Amino acid sequence: MGAHCRAAYTRQMAFRSGFVSIIGRPNAGKSTLLNALLGEKLAIVTHKAQTTRTRILGVLEQPAKPKSKTQPALPPAQVVLVDTPGVHKPSSQLDKRMMQEVHDALEGRDVILFLVDATHRIHEPKPRIEGKSPTPGEDKRALSAAEDAFALSLLRNVTCPVMLVFNKIDLVKREDLLPLITHWSTKHDFAETILISAAKKDGLDTLLDKVVERLPAGERYFPEDQLTDQPMRFLAAELIREKILLYTGEEVPYASAVVIETWEEPGPQRKPRKTDTLPPKLPVTKIAAAIFVEREGQKAILIGKQGTMLKQIGTAARKEIESLLDTRVFLELFVKVKEDWRSKRGFVDELDWRRQLESLSEQQNKKPVQE
Ligand SMILES: Nc1nc2c(ncn2[C@@H]2O[C@H](COP(=O)(O)OP(=O)(O)OP(=O)(O)O)[C@@H](O)[C@H]2O)c(=O)[nH]1
Numbered sequence: 001m002g003a004h005c006r007a008a009y010t011r012q013m014a015f016r017s018g019f020v021s022i023i024g025r026p027n028a029g030k031s032t033l034l035n036a037l038l039g040e041k042l043a044i045v046t047h048k049a050q051t052t053r054t055r056i057l058g059v060l061e062q063p064a065k066p067k068s069k070t071q072p073a074l075p076p077a078q079v080v081l082v083d084t085p086g087v088h089k090p091s092s093q094l095d096k097r098m099m100q101e102v103h104d105a106l107e108g109r110d111v112i113l114f115l116v117d118a119t120h121r122i123h124e125p126k127p128r129i130e131g132k133s134p135t136p137g138e139d140k141r142a143l144s145a146a147e148d149a150f151a152l153s154l155l156r157n158v159t160c161p162v163m164l165v166f167n168k169i170d171l172v173k174r175e176d177l178l179p180l181i182t183h184w185s186t187k188h189d190f191a192e193t194i195l196i197s198a199a200k201k202d203g204l205d206t207l208l209d210k211v212v213e214r215l216p217a218g219e220r221y222f223p224e225d226q227l228t229d230q231p232m233r234f235l236a237a238e239l240i241r242e243k244i245l246l247y248t249g250e251e252v253p254y255a256s257a258v259v260i261e262t263w264e265e266p267g268p269q270r271k272p273r274k275t276d277t278l279p280p281k282l283p284v285t286k287i288a289a290a291i292f293v294e295r296e297g298q299k300a301i302l303i304g305k306q307g308t309m310l311k312q313i314g315t316a317a318r319k320e321i322e323s324l325l326d327t328r329v330f331l332e333l334f335v336k337v338k339e340d341w342r343s344k345r346g347f348v349d350e351l352d353w354r355r356q357l358e359s360l361s362e363q364q365n366k367k368p369v370q371e
Contacts, residue, residue, distance in 0.1 A: 013064070016077040018110030018215040023102060025151050026050045026086025028115040029167040033198040034058050034083040037208065041320075042228055042235070043083045044242035048253060051245060053094070054353065055101045056083040057229045059222045062212055077212045078220045082109075087151040094342040097349070102154065109160050111214050113207075114151075114190070118166040120144065122183045152187050161191035161214050165207065170197040233260045233287075234353040235324060240289055240317040240333070244302070247313055252301050255294040257341065257351050261334075262288040266327055285325055288332040292341055299335045310335065 022030045026049035034043050038058045044051060058081045065074040084105045085098035106112065155162055164184055169177065181193055192210050196203035222229070237258040245253040266283030293299050303310045310333055318331040341347045349355060 013073070013075045014217040015219065016075055016212060016215040017080070017218040017220055018077075019080045019082060019108070019221075020111045020113060020211055020215075021082040021084060021105040021109045022113045022115055023084050023087060023105065023151070023154065024115030024167075025117065025147055026088055028086065028117045029198045030083050030086070030115055031056070033113075033115065033165075033167065033196070033204075034081055036198045036201050036204060037079075037081060038227065040227060041324075042230075044238050044245070046242060046245040048245050050086055050088065050098070050254070051242075052083060052085045053098055053101075053351075054085070055105050057081070058083070059226055059228065060208075061224060062208060065209065071209050072213070074209060074212050075217075077215055078222065078224075079208070079211060079215070080221055087154060088147065089150060092342040093345045093348045097352070106154060106158060109158075110216060111160060111191075111211050112155070112158060112162045113165050113211075114155065114162050114188075115165050115167050116180075116184060118168050118172045118177060118180060118195070122180060155188050162188060163192040163194060163207075163210065164188075164190040165194045165196060167196055167198050169195045170200045170202065230353060231357065232325060233263045234356070236260060236263075236287060236317075236321045237289060237353075239320045239324070240291070240313065242320075243313040243316045244291065247309065247316075248301060252293065252298050255298050255342065256302070257292045259290050259292065259351070259356070260287060261290050262286070282326070282328045284328045284330055285321075286330045287321070288334070291333060291335045292338045293335060294338065294340055294342065296337055299337050302335050 022033055024030055027047075031043035031045045031052050034056065035041050035045065038060055040058075042058045043056045060079040060081060062074075062077045062079055064076045065071065067073040082105045084102045087102055088095065088099070090096040090099045166177065166180065177195065184190075185193060191214065194203060194207050194210060196207055198204070228235075237260050240258045241256065244256045244258070248256075264286040266285055291302060293302060301309065302313075304312075314331055314333050318329050321331065322329045338344075338347060
């Protein structure tokens with residue numbers, strides 16, 4: 001191998017790492033894609049738009065890949081995936097916070113995946129005819145076109161490669177995809193166009209290969225076995241919120257926020273004895289969480305007749321938290337009213353798990369040392 005070839009080979013095979021943000025309109029399938037790529041449920045998923053409220057980071061280790069017919073050899077890599085809230089025009093303080101999360105996710109990234117729901121039809125904004133009021137259908141289409149334009153506007157100042165990713169292709173006929181691709185391709189100088197179904201895990205290998213191809217050489221950002229930067233207590237809070245989104249309707253899901261108030265790790269376990277006849281029980285994590293809503297009426301809905309709704313939410317959430325933690329879980333839920341909390345900047349800021357983590361560690365540091 002000549003000196004030039006060897007240098008090229010070494011450069012090509014050096015470890016790669018980078019941040020890859022997934023952005024797109026609400027319900028495009030960003031969280032489903034994050035979970036599918038990681039093979040773990042890190043982000044909650046529901047059919048309701050605007051489920052994700054904060055940036056969620058998932059760390060994926062990719063092994064080296066030999067050269068194939070369609071792909072050059074790829075070095076091993078650490079792909080740090082960042083799921084973001086759906087891109088939407090902000091109205092409340094909560095919306096503003098969510099959009100700030102999107103803007104932050106666009107800063108200093110190595111690759112951006114711009115996710116488009118392939119089941120959405122194309123709507124070019126049409127000029128309004130004076131004196132003629134639009135039909136509800138026209139209104140909806142105009143809104144959809146404006147939302148697409150808003151999402152695209154976020155890419156204007158982005159300098160890293162942006163990949164156009166069409167999701168949910170399992171729901172679309174192949175012949176309907178072509179006009180969609182033609183339409184979107186002209187909207188930005190996309191580095192790649194990729195078709196996937198996050199739900200069916202279709203096209204994900206190709207997507208990852210294309211991502212690794214564009215990552216810079218570099219060391220890992222996170223230890224090899226770390227899956228996320230989000231501590232368990234916040235993942236647990238999200239699982240509770242997911243069940244609220246699933247089981248309640250109208251305003252309640254959007255007016256709800258979950259805060260873990262106490263979290264007690266299991267104490268030391270008794271060593272199994274020879275005389276034990278039953279297998280040892282799993283240890284218990286004790287969790288108390290507050291669900292904040294904006295009105296008394298929402299509180300009543302959330303609690304339900306004789307507490308049935310809250311019980312249903314608690315049972316479903318507990319089961320998922322148990323499998324997340326690999327312990328048994330004792331979960332207590334309390335519903336609290338915080339009038340119009342979505343418009344209160346201070347409260348919205350406090351909900352940010354990074355903030356909560358800071359104040360938890362402050363409290364920890366303030367605790368007197370036990371003699
Ligand atoms: N059929 C099909 N459904 C999908 C696919 N990907 C996501 N979905 C569904 O689309 C809905 C929205 O998915 P999410 O992953 O929550 O979407 P999101 O973009 O994170 O949504 P926001 O949090 O609102 O921004 C859920 O009901 C998913 O099950 C797909 O590839 N095929």
